[in-house]
Amino acid sequence: MSRISSGGVKATPRSILIWAAVAVVGAVAWGVLALSRGERISAIWLVAAAVGSYAIAYRFYSRFIARRVLGVDDRRATPAERLDNGVDFHPTDRRVLLGHHFAAIAGAGPLVGPVLAAQMGYLPGTIWIIAGVILAGAVQDMVTLFFSMRRDGKSLGQMVREEMGPVGGAAALLAVFSIMIILLGVLALVVVNALAASPWGTFSIAMTIPIALFMGFYLRVLRPGRVMETTVIGVALLLLAIAGGGWIEGSPLADAFTLSPRTLVICLVVYGFFASVLPVWLLLAPRDYLSTFMKVGTIGLLAVGVLVAAPHLRNEAVTSFALDGDGPVFAGSLFPFVFITIACGALSGFHALIASGTTPKMIQKESQVRLIGYGAMLMESFVAVMALIAASVLEPGLYYAMNAPAGLLGTTAESAAAAVGELGFVITPDDLRAAAAAVQEQTVIARTGGAPTLAVGISEILSGIFGGSGFKAFWYHFAIMFEALFILTTVDAGTRVGRFMLQDTLGNIWKPIGRVSWKPGLWGTSALVVFAWGYFLYTGVSDPLGGINQLFPLFGIANQLLAAIALTLCTTILIKSGRLRWAWVTGIPLAWDAAVTLTASWQKVFDDDPKIGFFAQRDRYADALAAGKVLAPAKNLDQMHTVVVNSTVDGVLAAMFAALVLLVIGNAVVVCLRAVRSREPLPTAEAPYVESAIVVPSGLFASAAERREPAYAGAVPASAPAGRDGSGSGSAGTAEGPRAGDLDGGEAETGRAGTGTAEAP
Amino acid sequence: MTPRSLLRFVRWYVREITGASEYERYLDRHRAHPHMPLLSRREYERLRTDRRNAAPGARCC
Numbered sequence: 001m002s003r004i005s006s007g008g009v010k011a012t013p014r015s016i017l018i019w020a021a022v023a024v025v026g027a028v029a030w031g032v033l034a035l036s037r038g039e040r041i042s043a044i045w046l047v048a049a050a051v052g053s054y055a056i057a058y059r060f061y062s063r064f065i066a067r068r069v070l071g072v073d074d075r076r077a078t079p080a081e082r083l084d085n086g087v088d089f090h091p092t093d094r095r096v097l098l099g100h101h102f103a104a105i106a107g108a109g110p111l112v113g114p115v116l117a118a119q120m121g122y123l124p125g126t127i128w129i130i131a132g133v134i135l136a137g138a139v140q141d142m143v144t145l146f147f148s149m150r151r152d153g154k155s156l157g158q159m160v161r162e163e164m165g166p167v168g169g170a171a172a173l174l175a176v177f178s179i180m181i182i183l184l185g186v187l188a189l190v191v192v193n194a195l196a197a198s199p200w201g202t203f204s205i206a207m208t209i210p211i212a213l214f215m216g217f218y219l220r221v222l223r224p225g226r227v228m229e230t231t232v233i234g235v236a237l238l239l240l241a242i243a244g245g246g247w248i249e250g251s252p253l254a255d256a257f258t259l260s261p262r263t264l265v266i267c268l269v270v271y272g273f274f275a276s277v278l279p280v281w282l283l284l285a286p287r288d289y290l291s292t293f294m295k296v297g298t299i300g301l302l303a304v305g306v307l308v309a310a311p312h313l314r315n316e317a318v319t320s321f322a323l324d325g326d327g328p329v330f331a332g333s334l335f336p337f338v339f340i341t342i343a344c345g346a347l348s349g350f351h352a353l354i355a356s357g358t359t360p361k362m363i364q365k366e367s368q369v370r371l372i373g374y375g376a377m378l379m380e381s382f383v384a385v386m387a388l389i390a391a392s393v394l395e396p397g398l399y400y401a402m403n404a405p406a407g408l409l410g411t412t413a414e415s416a417a418a419a420v421g422e423l424g425f426v427i428t429p430d431d432l433r434a435a436a437a438a439v440q441e442q443t444v445i446a447r448t449g450g451a452p453t454l455a456v457g458i459s460e461i462l463s464g465i466f467g468g469s470g471f472k473a474f475w476y477h478f479a480i481m482f483e484a485l486f487i488l489t490t491v492d493a494g495t496r497v498g499r500f501m502l503q504d505t506l507g508n509i510w511k512p513i514g515r516v517s518w519k520p521g522l523w524g525t526s527a528l529v530v531f532a533w534g535y536f537l538y539t540g541v542s543d544p545l546g547g548i549n550q551l552f553p554l555f556g557i558a559n560q561l562l563a564a565i566a567l568t569l570c571t572t573i574l575i576k577s578g579r580l581r582w583a584w585v586t587g588i589p590l591a592w593d594a595a596v597t598l599t600a601s602w603q604k605v606f607d608d609d610p611k612i613g614f615f616a617q618r619d620r621y622a623d624a625l626a627a628g629k630v631l632a633p634a635k636n637l638d639q640m641h642t643v644v645v646n647s648t649v650d651g652v653l654a655a656m657f658a659a660l661v662l663l664v665i666g667n668a669v670v671v672c673l674r675a676v677r678s679r680e681p682l683p684t685a686e687a688p689y690v691e692s693a694i695v696v697p698s699g700l701f702a703s704a705a706e707r708r709e710p711a712y713a714g715a716v717p718a719s720a721p722a723g724r725d726g727s728g729s730g731s732a733g734t735a736e737g738p739r740a741g742d743l744d745g746g747e748a749e750t751g752r753a754g755t756g757t758a759e760a761p
Numbered sequence: 762m763t764p765r766s767l768l769r770f771v772r773w774y775v776r777e778i779t780g781a782s783e784y785e786r787y788l789d790r791h792r793a794h795p796h797m798p799l800l801s802r803r804e805y806e807r808l809r810t811d812r813r814n815a816a817p818g819a820r821c822c
Contacts, residue, residue: 086786099774100778187822227781284813493820
C-alpha cells in the first residue's frame, strides 16, 4: 500500500518566492519595531512581526524538529489507532484535535501576563513572546506531545518516573500539584479583582451559574447530546446577562451585587467546592461548552478588531522600570522578571500536562504533532501578542492608575493621579473619573490583576469598530465576563484534577481515599484542594502590598519551573535514545529557562531589596513589628502580621519550587551521563512499532503530493456503508461530512474505509 | 472551494468539535460488535458525560 509521506515537498521557484516575501515582511516589521523611538507606531507592525516569524518558524524549524530530531514516522501506528476504544483513545481529525488542544491550552494566562509585562514597555514582551514561543514554548509542547504519544499517552509525571527514576518522579508529582494550587489561587485572584465593587460584572458572572445549570439539565434530560443547540441558547442567555448587568447597575439591586473582595473570596471558595463535587453534567460540562465558545469567539473578535482598527501604541517601547526594576506593577528588572511574568504565550509548563494527557491519545498520524503541538502553541502566542497590544493602546497614566497596588495609589482619583505623577506619568483626576464612567464602573483605580486593564483595552479597540463609544461599557463587561468565565472553568477543572492527584497519592497511604466513588474521601480531598488555593486567594486580597504584586511572580516561577521539568524530560529522552547531537533543541530552551527561573527564585528568596526578596521583606516588617512600628502601606499591626506571614510562606514556596526542579535536573544529569557513557542507547519506555493503516494528510491542508496519493484519491466512497472506522473522527462524517474535493481533504478522512483498516476488537 | 462546500465543511467541523456526531460514530462502531446491547442516544450521552467525572481534563491558564 502506498502511503503519504510527511510532506516531502521540493522547493519550487514559486514557494521560494512566497517564503522570501514572508521573510521580508517579518523582517521589515521587526525593523520598524526596533528603530522607531519616540513616535507612536501602529499595532499592525507587532502583528506583522509576529505572523511573519510564526510562519517562518512553523514552515522550517518545526519541520526540522519533526523530521530530523524526533523522526516522526507515518508508517508507525499512533496509540489512537492501536488502542482505539472509542472512549479516550480514538483517532481524531487533525483539525478537530487542533481545536480541542487549543481550547485546552489557551485561557486567561496569555491574556493576563502580557498586560502586567506591559510595565516594561511593549518591546521586551513582544520579543520574548515571539522568540520564546518559536524556540522554547512550541518546541516543548510538540516534543512532549510526541514523546507522550510514543508512550501511549502517559502523563508527564509517569514519564519522568519511567525515564529518570522514582526520585525525579516524586519531585515532579509534588511540583505539579503545588504549581496547580498556586495557579488556581492566582487565577481566582484575577477574578476577584475584576469583580470587586462591580455590580455589573458580579451580576453577569453570578448569572452564569443558573445558565450553566439550565444548560446541563437541557442536555441531560430534554435534548441529550444536542450540544450546539444548547450552546446557542446558553450564549444568548449570557449576552442577555451582560446586558442585564447594565440594568442592575442602575437599579436598587446594585447594592446586593456590590461585594467586597473578602466576600467574593468566600463565594469563590464555596463555589469551587460545590463545582468540584457535583457531577460534571450539571455544571462543569455546560460551562466548558460556554467558555470554549466565548473564548474562540472573543479571541477572533479581538483579532478582527486589532486588524481593522489598527490602533496606535501609546506605551513606550522600553520603560525605565525595565532597567531599574522599580516598577509598581511587579518588582524586579527585565531579566529575569519579564520572562517570568509572561509564561503562557511564550513558554508554559502547564501545557506539558495537556500535551501528555488527552491529546496524544487522539492523534491519527505522528507527523501531525507538528500542527497540533507546535501550531496550537503559535496560536496561543498570537493571543498573547494581542493582549499586549490591548494593554499598550492605553494611556500609560491610566495603565499605572489601574495596575499599581492600592497601597500606593490610595482610594481617591486625586491621590491616584498624584501617585501616577510620582511615577512619571500624567493623568488628571477627571480623566480617571471619566475612564471609570465610560465603562460604568465605580472606579478604575488599583484594579490590578490584568483583567480590567485588558477589558478597557478591548473596549477601546472594539468600540472603535462596533457600536461607538456608547458601547464601551458593554464591551468592557463583555471582556470581563469572558475572562472570568473561563477562569472559573479552569478553577472547576483544576480543583477536580488536583483532587484526583491527591486521592491517588493519599490512596497509597490509606486505601479508601483512593476510591473515586467513596463520598467522604471525595469531599475531604476536594475541601483540602479548595482550602489550599483559597488560602492563597485570601492572602492575595488581604495583603496590603498587593496580592498580584506578590503572587504573580510566584505563579510565573512555578509555571516556568514546570516547563523546566518538561524540557528536562525531553532532553533526557533525546540523549537516552542516542540523539545527543540533537539534544540542543530542547537543551537550549532548558538552559535559558533554568537560568531565568533559578535567577528569579534566587532573587525572590535571597535578594536584600525588600521589594524583591521575600525574606528581606519579612525581616523588614518583622523588625518593625518587634519595635511596635507600622510600615506603609500596612495600616495597623494586624496588617503588619499579615505581611510577615505572607512573605514567609511565599519565600518558602519559591525556595521549595527551585529545590524540586534542581532535584529533577540533577536526577536527569545522572541519567544522561550514564546514557552518554553507554555504548548502546539506554532502554526507554517507548511502545513497540506497529504498522499503521491510516492514511491522512499531515498538515492543516492536504499538500499536492498527498492529494496525488492513490490511497487519498481512492478514499472517496462517500457511501462507505461498512462504516468501520479506522480513524474515528471521520466516520460519522461519512454521510454528511465534506465530500471529496470540497475542502483540502476534509473528506479524505471520511473515506479511509478504502484502506482496509482493521479495527481492534 | 464553493460557498456550499465551505458551509458543509463548517457544519461538519462544528458537529465534530462539539461532539454532536459522537453518537453516530458510536452507532458505526456498534455495527462491528452487534452482540453488544445498543444504547439509546440518551443513555449514550449520559455515559459519555459521566466519563468526565473520572477524567475532567485539565484546562490551562
